[in-house]
Amino acid sequence: MLTAFFEGIPFRMGIVGTSIQPDGQNALIDGFGRRITYVRLSVTDRCDLRCVYCMSEHMSFLPKTELLTLDELDRLATAFVSRGVRKLRLTGGEPLVRRDLLDLVRALSRHLNGGGLDELTLTTNGTQLAKHADALAAAGIRRINVSVDTLDPDAFRATTRGGNLRQVLDGIEAARAAGLAVKINTVALKGTNEDEIEELIAWAHGLGMDLTLIETMPLGDIEPDRTDQFLPLSLVRERLARRWTLTDLATRTGGPARYVRVEETGGRLGFITPLTHNFCESCNRVRVTCTGTLFMCLGQESAVDLRAPLRASAGDELLNAAIDRAIFLKPKGHDFVIDRGRAPSVSRHMSMTGG
Ligand code: SAM
Ligand code: SF4
Numbered sequence: 604m605l606t607a608f609f610e611g612i613p614f615r616m617g618i619v620g621t622s623i624q625p626d627g628q629n630a631l632i633d634g635f636g637r638r639i640t641y642v643r644l645s646v647t648d649r650c651d652l653r654c655v656y657c658m659s660e661h662m663s664f665l666p667k668t669e670l671l672t673l674d675e676l677d678r679l680a681t682a683f684v685s686r687g688v689r690k691l692r693l694t695g696g697e698p699l700v701r702r703d704l705l706d707l708v709r710a711l712s713r714h715l716n717g718g719g720l721d722e723l724t725l726t727t728n729g730t731q732l733a734k735h736a737d738a739l740a741a742a743g744i745r746r747i748n749v750s751v752d753t754l755d756p757d758a759f760r761a762t763t764r765g766g767n768l769r770q771v772l773d774g775i776e777a778a779r780a781a782g783l784a785v786k787i788n789t790v791a792l793k794g795t796n797e798d799e800i801e802e803l804i805a806w807a808h809g810l811g812m813d814l815t816l817i818e819t820m821p822l823g824d825i826e827p828d829r830t831d832q833f834l835p836l837s838l839v840r841e842r843l844a845r846r847w848t849l850t851d852l853a854t855r856t857g858g859p860a861r862y863v864r865v866e867e868t869g870g871r872l873g874f875i876t877p878l879t880h881n882f883c884e885s886c887n888r889v890r891v892t893c894t895g896t897l898f899m900c901l902g903q904e905s906a907v908d909l910r911a912p913l914r915a916s917a918g919d920e921l922l923n924a925a926i927d928r929a930i931f932l933k934p935k936g937h938d939f940v941i942d943r944g945r946a947p948s949v950s951r952h953m954s955m956t957g958g
Contacts, residue, residue, distance in 0.1 A: 630687040631926070633899075633933040641690045641888035642683045646676060646704060648893055650697040652728050653764035654752070656790055656819045656832055660764060670893045673703050675913055677710050679891060682919050682926065684719040692724045696893070699731035705738050712743030722746070726788070730766065732774025740781040748815075749775055750788045753796045754806060762795060779810070786873075787814040793834040800839060801846060808870025815860050815873030820902070836876045843872075859886070877902065883936030889929070897926070899933035907932070 631639040649664045671679065680691055691711065698704055714720040725739065729749040739747070751771060753759050759768035778785050787807045791800065800816065807814040816839060819832050843849060848866040859882045860873035883900075890898045895910030907929035912921035 629685070631683075631930045633930050635884075635933070635935055637884075637886055637933070638687070639887060639889055639930055639933070640688055641692070642680070642688050643692045643694050643888060643890045644676065644680055645695050645891065645893045646693055646698050646707065647696040647701040649700050650695060650728070651700055651730055652697070652766045654728075654750075654790075655762055655764065656792060665894065671895050671910065671913075673707050673710075675895065675910075676707055676893075678919075679895065679909060679913060679922070680711055681714070682922050684714050685919075686923070686926065689721040690724070691720055691722070692726060694726040697728050697730070698725055699727050699735055705735065705742060708739060708742040708744060715743045724748070726750070727774075728763075728766070729771035729774035729778075733770070733777040736774065736777040736781040736783060739778075740783050744783060746784040746786065747778060748786045748788050749778070750790075751775075751803070752789050752792065753799055754803060755799065758795065758799075762792070775810075775812075779812075785812045787812050788817060789814060790817045790819055791834040791836060791839055792819065792832050794831070797834055797839070801843065804843075804865065804870070804872060805868060808865060808868035808872075811870070813862075813871040813873065815875060817875040818877055820877055836874050840874065886933075886936070889933065897929045899929055900936070902936075903934045905932060905934055 633639060647670065650658065653660055653662070684691070691714075693704070693708070695701070708723065708725075711720075711723055715723055722745070723743060724746050725744060726748040727750070729751070732747075732749070749771070752762050754768070756768045759766055759771075775785055787803070789796070789800070789803055791797065796803070804814050816836055818834070818836050840849070843865075847868070849863040849872070850866060852862040852864055852871065854862045854871070859877070860875050861882075862871050862873050864870070865872050886900070890901060891909065892898065895908065895913060897907045897909050899905055899907075907925055909922060909925050909929075912925045915921050
């Protein structure tokens with residue numbers, strides 16, 4: 604093992620053959636021994652909705668010239684795959700508003716066929732799914748996450764600031780018809796959908812879809828006070844347990860969710876609880892924005908630019924060095940706090956980092 608300094612930052616590396624690789628292997632292992640096998644890649648910061656917990660009403664988006672091109676996104680994703688990343692999730696913003704997204708999916712699916720990737724997947728708000736479901740399935744996507752916070756059309760319009768629930772439900776139908784496994788993501792919101800959570804679970808499970816509940820996280824400035832939105836999932840679980848039998852499952856899908864089976868519905872229910880119980884010690888992921896900034900933790904500001912090394916040369920040496928530097932600097936965990944009047948833990952919105 605050698606210890607070198609890369610731009611003043613301690614960098615551990617071993618030497619294998621002629622290439623320099625961290626810890627004598629190709630794998631991405633952070634300073635706390637966690638192996639990074641999951642990348643969430645944001646393809647755009649834009650969205651056709653403005654969910655009240657995610658964005659402010661008047662967002663300014665990046666000029667399109669700032670975004671990585673399709674080839675650059677492909678090259679970046681491929682560099683991670685060649686470093687042992689097994690799961691790639693395309694996200695945003697809303698990934699399906701990027702016009703060339705399907706070309707990217709088709710290109711990246713070669714890693715599924717070649718065995719480099721176990722899974723290529725997508726998180727979407729579902730508004731454009733009816734149009735794209737068949738093509739996504741044909742391109743190798745097997746599972747998708749769709750965000751649905753309410754089944755009430757008026758509440759949906761209010762929560763998303765203008766969204767049409769019917770479009771999303773039609774999109775989910777099209778995805779299921781195309782053979783995609785759909786998981787529903789629901790952000791639990793105090794006073795908004797808290798009385799509807801059981802209905803949402805019963806609906807999802809009735810259609811054979813898993814549902815994961817998410818605690819709202821303090822990311823970026825929004826108009827409402829997050830203290831008014833925050834609903835601890837410990838409380839939700841307690842309420843659900845009064846009606847249903849919840850059996851803990853050992854299942855892990857490579858994410859932070861902890862799962863239970865709802866015995867009465869037979870379906871799976873996940874809990875993502877970054878505020879009430881974080882699972883940073885087993886974190887296996889990093890996030891890359893649509894401009895090529897690598898965020899090592901959703902809840903920290905630390906980041907490394909991958910766009911400059913990507914553009915600086917046709918080879919991947921500089922890119923790999925920047926990735927190594929970032930992974931070594933991955934923080935131990937986030938310090939999310941939601942308090943009245945307190946600034947968000949990180950200044951960027953979830954739609955910027957890629958949820
Ligand atoms: N537009 C797509 C969607 O809504 O599914 C993908 C991007 S969105 C940022 C990914 C996920 O992040 C969604 O499930 C959304 O509900 C969630 N999300 C956004 N802002 C959040 C926040 N502040 N706290 C918790 N979850 C958030
Ligand atoms: Fe758009 Fe998704 Fe954010 Fe809602 S949660 S505003 S759909 S990016």
